[in-house]
Amino acid sequence: MKKKNFDMISLGRACIDLNAVEYNRGMEETMTFSKYVGGSPANIAIGSAKLGLNVGFIGKIPDDQHGRFIENYMKKSGIDTSNMILDTEGHKAGLAFTEIKSPEECSILMYREQVADLYLTPNEINEEYLKSAEMLVVSGTALAQSPSREAVLKAVSLAKKNQLKVVFELDYRPYTWKNPAETAVYYSLVAEQADIVIGTRDEYDSMENIVNGTNEATIAYLFQHSPELIVIKHGVEGSYAYTKAGGIYQGKAYKTQVLKTFGAGDSYAAAFLFALNSGKGIEKALKYGSASAAIVVSKHSSSEAMPTVAEIEQLIQEQED
Numbered sequence: 001m002k003k004k005n006f007d008m009i010s011l012g013r014a015c016i017d018l019n020a021v022e023y024n025r026g027m028e029e030t031m032t033f034s035k036y037v038g039g040s041p042a043n044i045a046i047g048s049a050k051l052g053l054n055v056g057f058i059g060k061i062p063d064d065q066h067g068r069f070i071e072n073y074m075k076k077s078g079i080d081t082s083n084m085i086l087d088t089e090g091h092k093a094g095l096a097f098t099e100i101k102s103p104e105e106c107s108i109l110m111y112r113e114q115v116a117d118l119y120l121t122p123n124e125i126n127e128e129y130l131k132s133a134e135m136l137v138v139s140g141t142a143l144a145q146s147p148s149r150e151a152v153l154k155a156v157s158l159a160k161k162n163q164l165k166v167v168f169e170l171d172y173r174p175y176t177w178k179n180p181a182e183t184a185v186y187y188s189l190v191a192e193q194a195d196i197v198i199g200t201r202d203e204y205d206s207m208e209n210i211v212n213g214t215n216e217a218t219i220a221y222l223f224q225h226s227p228e229l230i231v232i233k234h235g236v237e238g239s240y241a242y243t244k245a246g247g248i249y250q251g252k253a254y255k256t257q258v259l260k261t262f263g264a265g266d267s268y269a270a271a272f273l274f275a276l277n278s279g280k281g282i283e284k285a286l287k288y289g290s291a292s293a294a295i296v297v298s299k300h301s302s303s304e305a306m307p308t309v310a311e312i313e314q315l316i317q318e319q320e321d
């Protein structure tokens with residue numbers, strides 16, 4: 001059978017990160033920031049492309065200097081940008097300012113009013129483009145508002161119709177949502193249709209609208225539906241992958257010199273999906289995800305810091321039990 005053009009199409013926001021250049025202080029005292037492409041789905045696309053996957057992107061970007069910076073960087077990273085739609089209504093790029101008070105205390109201040117990415121419409125989802133990929137990765141944040149919400153639902157339904165693997169990265173950002181009950185409705189709707197779901201324990205709690213949920217209850221629920229593989233991350237305590245066939249795999253977090261904590265989830269998803277797509281198996285994919293995250297939390301950015309296969313392999317080897 002002919003191989004499809006793209007291993008992965010990622011759908012959602014491509015934005016700007018402005019990361020504090022000065023460390024160990026609050027944003028009030030921070031005077032300089034470095035600019036990177038950001039936004040979880042863009043970071044996943046960039047990380048996967050750097051590892052060698054053929055990647056396409058679906059999203060909406062502003063028709064201004066920030067939009068052009070984003071598109072150029074994505075192109076330079078080897079990503080197909082033909083389905084990155086230019087916004088014609090004056091919407092802006094999302095901005096994420098970060099502060100790095102200490103390796104344990106980092107935060108992000110988001111500017112996400114009237115952002116172009118949430119104005120992607122269902123009409124802008126192209127079935128022919130989706131047909132050219134093996135896998136569609138959608139981010140939970142793209143479900144936060146209409147019309148982006150409906151665009152995601154359409155993309156997921158076309159992906160299923162055309163036998164793409166649907167990956168749902170929960171990527172829960174509370175400030176983009178009106179209330180937790182609404183989040184739970186849309187998260188469950190998409191998680192039930194996905195083939196692979198990836199999120200932190202807290203994000204699954206948001207999907208289920210509960211506190212202190214358990215992995216056992218989550219998988220019992222989701223395996224009644226489409227998912228074949230569920231990944232649940234527990235920060236420095238590592239991560240678990242569960243298969244519908246009953247497999248349970250545990251991955252450890254790797255030791256690293258932490259500079260900041262953000263970017264961990266995106267680099268994890270990029271490397272996990274790369275490894276899975278390359279036929280390395282679930283156990284190795286957990287190692288790839290964790291090693292990739294350990295490398296990115298030791299560096300300044302989320303996107304530009306995405307590691308190569310050689311860097312990931314080296315870290316895994318150095319810390320093999």
Ligand SMILES: Nc1ncnc2c1ncn2[C@@H]1O[C@H](COP(=O)(O)OP(=O)(O)OP(=O)(O)O)[C@@H](O)[C@H]1O
Nearest residue numbers: 233235238239253261262263264265266290293294
């Ligand atoms: N301090 C750390 N040191 C080493 N590895 C880490 C650290 N923090 C996270 N990781 C790795 O990254 C993975 C994902 O981290 P986490 O569960 O915090 O994801 P996340 O909340 O989605 O990340 P993000 O902060 O990017 O949203 C973990 O399972 C672990 O392997």
Ligand SMILES: O=C(O)C[C@@H](O)[C@H](O)C(=O)CO
Nearest residue numbers: 017038039040096262263302
């Ligand atoms: O996802 C975002 O909108 C911001 C990211 O680009 C940022 O680097 C981060 O939070 C990564 O997890």
